[in-house]
Amino acid sequence: MKISSICCLGAGYVGGPTMAMIAAKCPDIQVTVCDMNQQRIDAWNSDELPVYEPGLDEVVASARGRNLHFSTDIRSAIAAADLIFVSVGTPTKTYGIGAGRAADLRYIEAAARLIAEVSHGHKIIVEKSTIPVKTASAIKTIIAANSTSGATFEVLSNPEFLAEGTAVADLENPDRILIGGETTPGGQIAVEALVSVYARWVPRERIVTTNLWSSELSKLVANAFLAQRISSINSISALCEATGADVDEVARAIGMDSRIGPKFLKASVGFGGSCFQKDILNLVYLCESFNLPHVSEYWRQVVHLNDWQKSRFVEKIVRTLFNTVNNKRIAILGFAFKKDTNDTRESPAIHVCRDLLREHAQLAIYDPRVEPELIRKDLAEAGVSAKLIEANVEILDDPYAAVKNAHALATLTEWDEFKTLDLPRIHRLMLKPAFVFDGRDVLPTAELEALGFDSFIIGKGQ
Ligand code: UDX
Ligand code: ADP
Numbered sequence: 001m002k003i004s005s006i007c008c009l010g011a012g013y014v015g016g017p018t019m020a021m022i023a024a025k026c027p028d029i030q031v032t033v034c035d036m037n038q039q040r041i042d043a044w045n046s047d048e049l050p051v052y053e054p055g056l057d058e059v060v061a062s063a064r065g066r067n068l069h070f071s072t073d074i075r076s077a078i079a080a081a082d083l084i085f086v087s088v089g090t091p092t093k094t095y096g097i098g099a100g101r102a103a104d105l106r107y108i109e110a111a112a113r114l115i116a117e118v119s120h121g122h123k124i125i126v127e128k129s130t131i132p133v134k135t136a137s138a139i140k141t142i143i144a145a146n147s148t149s150g151a152t153f154e155v156l157s158n159p160e161f162l163a164e165g166t167a168v169a170d171l172e173n174p175d176r177i178l179i180g181g182e183t184t185p186g187g188q189i190a191v192e193a194l195v196s197v198y199a200r201w202v203p204r205e206r207i208v209t210t211n212l213w214s215s216e217l218s219k220l221v222a223n224a225f226l227a228q229r230i231s232s233i234n235s236i237s238a239l240c241e242a243t244g245a246d247v248d249e250v251a252r253a254i255g256m257d258s259r260i261g262p263k264f265l266k267a268s269v270g271f272g273g274s275c276f277q278k279d280i281l282n283l284v285y286l287c288e289s290f291n292l293p294h295v296s297e298y299w300r301q302v303v304h305l306n307d308w309q310k311s312r313f314v315e316k317i318v319r320t321l322f323n324t325v326n327n328k329r330i331a332i333l334g335f336a337f338k339k340d341t342n343d344t345r346e347s348p349a350i351h352v353c354r355d356l357l358r359e360h361a362q363l364a365i366y367d368p369r370v371e372p373e374l375i376r377k378d379l380a381e382a383g384v385s386a387k388l389i390e391a392n393v394e395i396l397d398d399p400y401a402a403v404k405n406a407h408a409l410a411t412l413t414e415w416d417e418f419k420t421l422d423l424p425r426i427h428r429l430m431l432k433p434a435f436v437f438d439g440r441d442v443l444p445t446a447e448l449e450a451l452g453f454d455s456f457i458i459g460k461g462q
Helices: 015-025 038-044 056-063 074-080 106-118 135-146 167-172 185-198 212-243 247-255 276-289 293-320 348-358 372-381 386-392 399-403 416-420 423-429 445-451
Strands: 005-009 030-034 068-071 083-086 122-127 152-157 177-181 207-211 329-333 362-366 393-396 408-411 435-438 454-457
Touching (some): 005 015, 005 074, 015 030, 015 068, 015 083, 015 167, 030 074, 038 068, 056 167, 068 074, 074 106, 083 106, 083 185, 106 122, 106 135, 122 135, 122 185, 135 152, 152 185, 152 212, 177 185, 177 212, 185 207, 207 212, 293 348, 293 408, 293 435, 293 454, 329 399, 348 386, 362 399, 372 386, 372 393, 386 393, 399 423, 423 445, 445 454
Parallel strands (some): 005 083, 030 068, 083 122, 122 152, 177 207, 329 362, 435 454
């Protein structure tokens, strides 16, 4: 089966960049990315893409208008497609059964119903969104019950492993592509059709095919293992601070063991992002559903430790500032959940800022990419009142303006530009003692010390 037309439902952080790369690598395939959010589609069609990713502008420019299209006409795009990626959001449920743990699948279900309604002929449906195991079976059931045109369908799982900030490099040169499908002849033909799309630029040996459930579960497990490494090193960061050890030295020493490996051992104020917490909670819920309480409790600890890491950072600030931050100006450098993205979903900065505001601090926030409106929205959704945001949060477009007359500065994202800040100038601008809380170990430690800052760096014993 040859694929000549692809459509993707959902023009978000995953759908947009992934489809742009497929279009760039497969000029003979028409790729249409759809979303009901007109503003998002307009942005994808403009010079100001809705997603900030290094290198993405060039990839989009190379294909847009040729074989890459962004549209709100979802029905026409589905009707024309041989293969439909479903890349809609799957947030954590906030209500009812499984609240706070289970994935909310209403967008997936709506997408499946629409596909059933609009489709004719044969379609391959590909789950791209991260979803709980067995969602493929739910999609199949919904489609079978709602399709009246005699159309036929195969459902595949093809989870996305790109990380934000490095999405273009990850898509261009992935560690692996995972495709899960049914073991029936029809299922295998569909798997091969999707393999042939990726094989245009990904070496065959890196394209792994499995059954549907292994593929769905692997995505959750990959994220759980990655997050577990961060919680493990963060737990050790607290011990390093208590004992005088240095967490980077420990990470280097253990990472040289080839069985452990050096990556993902950077201690931080906590992990964020749309995937890690959500996927672990999903895994926890799955284990609960299958009556495996020991397994669910084991993974839940990864999230608990992460919450504790964020809380203890705030506590460190409050205790160091003589047990009160009431009315004290604290400069917050970085709000995104990691560098090189404008995404703030589950960013540790939200938790830290919320708790500092509860202590009545005055925050002066600077982030090079995050929109001020998004920062206000995140804080409001985290439970900070509009009145408090209005009175106690200032968002600035210059780090030096943020630190002016500040009692303390806290780095919460590891933006490269923070490595070369003019620290003597910052020291002059701040009140004394000038306290620094480096939650990302991004500032030059020796220079901080030489200039007379009173600094705390995550995982570094004094
Ligand atoms: C993650 C997975 O890496 C990716 O494979 C999956 O597809 C989606 O989820 P992402 O959330 O975009 O990607 O970024 P990632 O680089 O994994 O970072 C997640 C969080 O962990 C960030 O807040 C980051 O700052 C933090 N982190 C990462 C650390 O604190 N220490 C580390 O050593 C690595
Ligand atoms: P991700 O990080 O997984 O890409 P996002 O929340 O950034 O998630 O993007 C998901 C997108 O999917 C949103 O822009 C939302 O409007 C869109 N969406 C949700 N349901 C549908 C649907 N049925 N058809 C098309 N787009 C949809």
